Amino acid sequence: MQSVNHSQQPLVSVVIATFNMGQYLPEAIDSVLAQAWKNLEIIVVDDGSSDNTAEVMGRFDQDPRVRYIQTENRGQPKAKNLGLQEAAGDFIAFCDADDLWHPEKLRMQMPLFEQEGVGVVYSEVSYIDQHGVKVAKPQPYIRHSGQVTRHLVIKNFVPFGTAVIRRACIEKNGAFDEALPMGIDWDLWLRYSVDWQFRYLPEKTYIYRIWPGQMSKNYRGRYDNAFRILNKFLGQYPNSLPDDLIARAWADMYVSRGMAIAGAEKTFAEPLRDILTGLRKDSTYWPAWRSLAKLMLRRV
Template structure:
């Protein structure tokens, strides 16, 4: 492990935000270093871990690995920004500290970028659940039929409470010069949804986003991940970030229509969490009051509410302090950090 970047400009800078990732960080780094037919550097930004994460990174004897030890916890967005600021590669790839790349992933993505003159490339994902069962997130045939992802399609796929998976789960590779020239970085105020906002901003800036339909990224579902629990303050932060996005990028047509639906879905999520918090506090009156403040959410969430009311009346609901929410069918545009 070296604290100095290599002198040769690598094809890809792989940035990893790590927080208490001692159990998985070496696996993630090994997969990054094992990329075939591309040159890489791996920059790990340790976000004030209290475990052995830093020591595990420092133990890796490879000059392509660089550690940035943050002196203040900045969250996933801030840690990634710190790593990107130190990057020298032509492309930027984000890898979560508990996930892995398949060996040919980056080569395939860079080849796709050359073929399409794209500044952004995304690919499919293999998802490994808590029982270690794997599945591919998107149908390859469906992705293969798409030439690219445009802004309207991306926003539309990130509307909460949709039945299908959304493109917000994809892990883009960005051309570094494009990010720098547009002044794009992760929003450090967001602990959930920072990935979505960066890609949406890149598309709004005119970036072309090509697709590799095969799975090159392996996404591990982990118990306790911040992406699996959505609180009211997370929704408030996403609404504020989306408002700022609209101020920077006045949308029109299909993109604006999609954004209006996304905003409505965030308000529905806010109402849903308020309802669940009230139900878990065993307050039917509080739940009804929360529901009536957003009739649209009440209509949309009628069945989940009634199921919880029935459980409450039967005395089977246990009191907890916060609500869990995974809107969007079985998954939501939320991300690990």
């Protein structure tokens, strides 16, 4: 993108919801402030931290681009929604308090909004460890652009922190569902995908930190919420997908849960029930047959 006058750039509001991330938060903020795209603001919502977050935020007191809001601990969805309510920009972006932005992130992603109907622009991710050392990880899902509901209902392929969204998406399709403890991004993307185009930028603009203190992988809780989110979406938008695709979505849900349980718990009966349920939903779904073979051969 060619050099743009600061005053001509749309304002981008960056929401950082944080809880006890004082050790990493300043680095996350610095990475956003280092953007080549200069017309931005940062709203840091402190969700009841008990560490040194308030102390480290003191270094940003004199920067008018950074606002610091302290609340009692109410959970991630409410913290993020408070940030959305305080945001002044026509575009909203996110950065988790332990992650980082590439300095060219907004300058690379914002031009894609010039295409009509685009509500969400997202990108690829790179990874670092707790010391900031690069970590190699394969891309887990195929990414998609355009009308993505039919793909998104099968897999959440949008890395949350990479996304920039139009404020109009929130106004038309709502903010985060505060009743959901997990999976709030998939719920959001599903709703937005009904009325908005998504655009994928293959460049790595977001740096995800993998470290030992992260939330444990609660795979059962994650799938409990995923079932809830899919039910909710299909109830809200009953005509958004054909029956065969809905069947495939449920098939993938059951099979994915079964394989997650098999891999984590090394059990057989419960994963088998899930995979067979998936096949009853859609007998032509080849990943289900592949998963069944892996389970039977004990290669999970």
